[in-house]
Structure formats: structure tokens, C-alpha cells
Amino acid sequence: MPITFQKLTHEYNAGTPFSYLALDHIDLNLQEGKITAIIGETGSGKSTLVQHLNALLLPTEGSLKILDREISASEKPKHLKSLRKHVGLVFQFPEYQLFEETIAKDIAFGPKNFGASEEEALQRAKDVITLVGLDESYLERSPFELSGGQKRRVAIAGILAMDPDILVLDEPAAGLDPQGAKEMMELFVRLHTEFHKTIFIVTHDMEHVLRYCDEVVVMDHGHVKTTCSVSSFFQDPSILKEMGIHPPAVVSLRESLREVGFEIDASILTMEQLAQAVAKEVGHHE
Amino acid sequence: MNNIALGRYLPLDSCIHRLDPRAKIIALILMMVAIFLPAGWIGYALLGCAVLCLTVLAKLKMNFLWRSMKPMMFMLVFLLIINLFMLQNGTILFEIGSFPIYSDAVFQTLYITVRLMLMIILTTVLTATTKPLDLTLGIEHLLSPFKVIHLPAHEIAMMISIALRFIPTLIEETQRIMKAQASRGVDMEEGKLKEKIMSILSLIVPLFVSAFQHADDLANAMEARGYVPDRTRTRYKQLHMHIGDYVIFAICFLILGGLLVFLWI
Ligand SMILES: Nc1ncnc2c1ncn2[C@@H]1O[C@H](COP(=O)(O)OP(=O)(O)O)[C@@H](O)[C@H]1O
Numbered sequence: 160m161p162i163t164f165q166k167l168t169h170e171y172n173a174g175t176p177f178s179y180l181a182l183d184h185i186d187l188n189l190q191e192g193k194i195t196a197i198i199g200e201t202g203s204g205k206s207t208l209v210q211h212l213n214a215l216l217l218p219t220e221g222s223l224k225i226l227d228r229e230i231s232a233s234e235k236p237k238h239l240k241s242l243r244k245h246v247g248l249v250f251q252f253p254e255y256q257l258f259e260e261t262i263a264k265d266i267a268f269g270p271k272n273f274g275a276s277e278e279e280a281l282q283r284a285k286d287v288i289t290l291v292g293l294d295e296s297y298l299e300r301s302p303f304e305l306s307g308g309q310k311r312r313v314a315i316a317g318i319l320a321m322d323p324d325i326l327v328l329d330e331p332a333a334g335l336d337p338q339g340a341k342e343m344m345e346l347f348v349r350l351h352t353e354f355h356k357t358i359f360i361v362t363h364d365m366e367h368v369l370r371y372c373d374e375v376v377v378m379d380h381g382h383v384k385t386t387c388s389v390s391s392f393f394q395d396p397s398i399l400k401e402m403g404i405h406p407p408a409v410v411s412l413r414e415s416l417r418e419v420g421f422e423i424d425a426s427i428l429t430m431e432q433l434a435q436a437v438a439k440e441v442g443h444h445e
Numbered sequence: 446m447n448n449i450a451l452g453r454y455l456p457l458d459s460c461i462h463r464l465d466p467r468a469k470i471i472a473l474i475l476m477m478v479a480i481f482l483p484a485g486w487i488g489y490a491l492l493g494c495a496v497l498c499l500t501v502l503a504k505l506k507m508n509f510l511w512r513s514m515k516p517m518m519f520m521l522v523f524l525l526i527i528n529l530f531m532l533q534n535g536t537i538l539f540e541i542g543s544f545p546i547y548s549d550a551v552f553q554t555l556y557i558t559v560r561l562m563l564m565i566i567l568t569t570v571l572t573a574t575t576k577p578l579d580l581t582l583g584i585e586h587l588l589s590p591f592k593v594i595h596l597p598a599h600e601i602a603m604m605i606s607i608a609l610r611f612i613p614t615l616i617e618e619t620q621r622i623m624k625a626q627a628s629r630g631v632d633m634e635e636g637k638l639k640e641k642i643m644s645i646l647s648l649i650v651p652l653f654v655s656a657f658q659h660a661d662d663l664a665n666a667m668e669a670r671g672y673v674p675d676r677t678r679t680r681y682k683q684l685h686m687h688i689g690d691y692v693i694f695a696i697c698f699l700i701l702g703g704l705l706v707f708l709w710i
């Protein structure tokens with residue numbers, strides 16, 4: 160079942176001198192079972208958008224259909240907790256939400272809130288800690304003595320332990336080293352392929368979008384600018400140029416080659432294919 | 446939480462906004478003294494008018510003032526209840542069941558309510574029309590004569606301005622942590638006592654961690670730029686008193702003096 164935004168509007172501090180229209184009548188269909196990237200400039204409303212997915216923010220106008228729920232501005236929604244169990248949201252810099260004495264307890268906090276028993280929750284903690292790339296010896300340590308990147312893994316584990324069907328991540332790789340960011344993205348791909356999670360990732364990294372995602376939503380000043388598949392998004396770099404987004408290396412190399420007269424298919428999206436196409440072109444002219 | 450009005454600066458352009466912060470602080474103190482004189486209802490009516498004129502001049506909306514007073518409502522109700530039980534003098538106005546309500550209790554509460562309201566409005570006018578930094582600059586200037594008795598005026602002002610600077614940051618952080626924990630199934634409203642305690646802990650601990658982090662970062666940043674509290678420093682912003690500032694003094698002295706004379710007679 161798709162996730163449907165209908166004329167969804169969010170105004171911060173509505174009715175005060177500080178009001179700000181962060182989302183302006185958004186109409187959007189998001190598919191389940193995919194990895195969707197949400198991109199756009201800082202302040203374009205990405206975080207505001209994704210916080211509607213588990214009803215942390217409620218629309219000030221319009222409505223949102225997600226799973227079997229409808230959340231609309233006209234009626235006050237109830238039992239949001241049941242929605243939050245199924246839609247796990249990892250905030251930007253989630254390391255700030257850790258508070259327990261041990262990592263095990265912190266990871267078990269979410270499942271326990273959603274009704275799991277102590278043993279079940281601790282078992283979940285054991286399961287997910289290895290998933291995020293830390294080993295079980297970490298479980299009894301304090302979350303406050305970890306490095307920033309490790310803290311973030313623990314925070315993500317805390318959401319994974321709730322076993323949500325839909326996982327939403329707000330800039331999960333921000334501030335990580337390239338290797339850490341890559342591992343992070345690979346974790347999400349694994350969650351998608353092995354555990355069939357629907358995944359939404361807010362990101363600024365076009366390489367990640369190209370390599371790991373299926374669909375892309377482009378936000379611009381509170382509007383959805385485009386939404387399409389990743390392959391068609393990178394076929395036509397004019398949108399990228401127009402929005403001042405730096406394209407991935409493959410795409411910019413492909414376009415430079417095309418500009419100087421190479422006859423290369425615009426649908427090529429990997430270095431291998433590009434290399435082959437160039438070799439073929441050169442072969443023709445020899 | 447975002448619509449907290451108490452203590453918030455409103456960037457409008459009014460003659461009150463343009464006054465010298467020192468003048469405004471002194472005027473506030475004078476008016477506070479006036480409010481605490483047992484001036485009777487006529488006196489309060491007079492003060493009320495003055496305060497009303499002030500808010501109009503400052504271009505503040507009633508709505509804003511009302512929101513800044515809201516947090517006090519709880520206290521006032523509490524006070525009324527205590528007074529109803531403690532003050533059993535005067536005439537009986539009416540009875541609820543068999544519990545008599547005395548006129549003194551009601552009047553006493555009304556008295557305090559009016560005083561508190563006036564005080565809150567005045568303070569709100571000060572904070573809404575003065576940038577926090579100007580306010581602390583004003584405080585520092587007003588405290589500097591006390592340096593002779595080794596009062597650390599500059600340090601006090603610096604502490605106040607840092608505290609003011611971090612209030613919005615901490616509010617923002619609180620909201621963010623609340624949302625993050627809500628995503629993990631924390632429900633601040635429902636739940637048993639134990640769950641409630643856990644949900645408060647899940648908010649307080651990260652908040653303290655980040656507050657200490659901010660404090661540490663700020664201290665390092667200040668030290669890295671060579672900040673030494675007791676060095677004399679020059680200022681980019683210089684305060685100057687203008688005619689308007691003296692007019693405000695004059696008005697405040699008139700009101701205070703008037704009330705004193707009125708009481709004397
Ligand atoms: N709590 C808030 N109160 C008021 N304005 C906000 C708040 N959160 C975000 N905004 C504003 O809404 C706009 C969109 O913010 P956000 O969704 O965080 O953008 P992004 O995640 O794309 O950077 C920004 O201009 C921001 O200033």
C-alpha cells in the first residue's frame with residue numbers, strides 16, 4: 160500500500176508572529192518496499208516531511224495515509240504509539256537520545272515501551288547490536304564512552320530493535336567518515352534486502368543516492384520538485400544542474416564525454432558500463 | 446513549547462524599543478517599587494492605566510501579554526485556595542456547601558493578582574522590547590559602580606547573557622529529544638508511574654549531557670579566543686541616554702512620587 164500525502168501542509172508556530180510555512184500543499188505518493196532517497200537543500204523541508212511519517216509532526220492542513228492509518232489535520236489522531244511501532248524514525252544526530260546506563264538497556268528501551276518483556280527486549284538488543292556492526296561485548300558498556308560514530312550505531316540499533324516495517328532515517332551519514340558512511344548505507348541496503356524493510360533516507364550524498372537507492376524525492380522550498388526512479392533521475396542531468404546539485408562522478412564524467420562528442424547512452428550509471436562504452440567508441444574510430 | 450512568550454524579544458520598531466536599556470531597567474525598578482506600595486484601588490487603577498499606555502506604545506498585543514501571564518495562572522489559583530482556607534476574617538460573602546468564603550480572602554487574592562499581573566506585564570515589556578544582549582549590557586553598566594566593593598559586574602553580565610543565549614537552544618534540544626524518544630514509544634501523557642519516571646529520565650539525561658557538552662564547547666571556544674574575564678575590554682556597542690530616556694525617568698518618578706504623596710495624605 161503506498162504512502163499518500165494529500166495537500167499536506169505544515170506551518171510551524173501557526174498563528175504567531177513566528178509562523179513559518181515549511182511544507183506547502185504536498186501531494187506525494189511513496190511506494191512501500193523500496194529504498195527512497197529524499198534530497199533537497201538545507202531548509203527545504205526534508206526533516207519536516209519525514210517527521211510526518213510517524214506523526215511526530217501533524218499536518219496543519221491536508222492529510223497523510225500510511226499503513227492502514229489516515230492522519231489528517233481535521234481530526235485529532237489517537238493511538239499514535241501504534242503507528243510509531245511500525246514506522247521507526249531515526250533523527251539527525253540520534254546519538255543525543257541515548258540515556259541508559261548500559262547499551263543493552265538503551266537498545267531495549269524502545270521494545271519495552273511497545274510492550275515487549277524485559278527478556279524479549281534484551282534478546283532484541285543482542286540481535287540488533289551485531290546487525291549495526293558492533294559486537295556483543297559492547298552491550299554492558301555505557302553508551303557515553305563510545306565514539307560519535309559508535310553512538311550513532313547504538314541509536315540506530317535502538318530503533319531497529321522495535322522491528323518497524325518502515326524505517327526513516329534523517330541524514331544518517333552526516334558527520335561520519337567515508338568508510339563509516341559507506342558501512343551505514345550498506346546496513347540499510349541489507350535491512351531492505353534481507354528483512355524487507357521499506358526505507359526512507361534523507362541525504363545530501365548523490366553517490367549514495369545513485370548506488371544504494373531506488374527512488375528519489377526532491378524537495379525545494381516546501382514543495383516536492385520531482386519524484387522519480389533513481390535511474391531516470393540521473394539520466395537527465397539538467398534537473399541536477401538547475402538545482403545546483405553536484406552529480407555523482409559517473410554521471411558527470413558521462414556528461415563531459417557526451418559533451419565532447421562521445422556517443423554514449425545516457426542511461427549508463429556505473430563506471431564499468433561507462434568504461435565499456437568508451438572502449439567501444441574508441442574501437443569504432445581506430 | 447515554541448510559543449513561550451515570557452521573556453521573549455519581539456523585534457518591532459517602537460519608541461520603547463529605542464530607549465536605552467539602562468533607562469528601561471531603572472524605570473522597571475521604580476515601577477516595581479510603586480506596585481508594592483499599598484496604594485489602594487485608585488492607585489492600582491492609575492498604575493494600570495500607565496502600564497496599558499506603555500504596552501500600546503511598545504506595540505505589544507494583548508494576546509502576547511496574555512500568553513506570558515498564562516504560566517502564572519496555576520500559581521494564582523493555588524494562592525486563592527490557600528487564602529480561602531487561611532484568611533477567615535471580614536464578612537462572609539457566600540458559602541459553598543458549608544464552607545464560608547470571606548471577603549478578606551477574595552480581596553487579598555485579587556490584590557496579589559493585580560500586583561503580579563502588573564509586574565509580569567512590566568517585565569514582559571522590558572524583555573520584549575530589549576534585545577537580550579542590550580539588556581545584559583545595561584545590567585553590566587548599572588552594576589559597574591559596585592565594582593568598588595568587588596562585585597564582579599562583568600562576570601555577572603556575561604553569565605546572564607550566556608544563560609539567555611542558551612535558553613532557546615535548550616528549548617530546541619528538549620523538543621528534539623522529546624520527539625526522538627516519542628519515536629521510541631515514550632508517551633509523556635499516558636502510562637503508569639514507573640513509565641512516567643522513565644520517560645522523564647529519558648528526557649533529562651540527554652538534556653544534561655548536551656548542556657554540559659555545550660558548556661564545555663563554549664568554554665573552550667572562549668578560551669581559544671583569549672577571553673579573560675577581568676581584563677578591561679572595549680565595546681563595539683556604546684550606550685547613550687537620549688531625551689526620551691530622561692522623559693521615562695521623569696514619568697516614573699512622577700508616578701512613584703504621586704503615589705507616595707497620595708499615601709501620606
Ligand atoms: N521547530 C521549528 N520551528 C520553526 N521553524 C522550523 C522548525 N523546524 C524547522 N523549521 C523551519 O522549517 C524549514 C524546513 O526545515 P527542515 O524540515 O528542518 O529542513 P531540512 O531538513 O530540509 O533542512 C526551515 O526553514 C526551518 O527554519
Ligand SMILES: [Mg+2]
Nearest residue numbers: 205206251329
Ligand atoms: Mg533536516
